[in-house]
Amino acid sequence: QVQLVEFGGGLAQAGGSLKLSCAASGRTSSNYAMGWFRQAPGKEREFVAGISWSGGSTYYADSVKGRFTISRGNAKNTVYLQMNSLKPEDTAVYYCAAKSRYLAPTIVTTSYEYDYWGQGTQVTVSS
Secondary structure, eight states, X not given: OEEEEEEOOEEEETTOOXXXXXXXXXXXXXXXXXXXXXXXXXXXXXXXXXXXXXXXXEEEOTTTTTTEEEEEOTTSXXXXXXXXXXXXXXXXXXXXXXXXXXXXXXXXOOGGGOOEEOOOEEEEEEO
């Protein structure tokens, strides 16, 4: 089992920045691809960004490309999401997810393919 805990959500003004962190604990010796998803009220959960187990590949939703950056810590059991130029439409609960034993560089964008999820952290962007 792997436990994921997100940190760093909060309130920001439009045009501002926030950085989310996700720390993995438990059986972190396996090779995990990681992803960030978000869910706004009344909407389905959507893919935001993903990173391969090595950190060598990343992929972003068109809505955040050029504004958000996903990265992994040196120990690979921490993943970050730097969010710049925030917009009110970025308001959502953000979830960290891990896909176990996945070594391919291709980023998985579908939520059902991820094995573990954090509890989510609220990001609110005011206009």
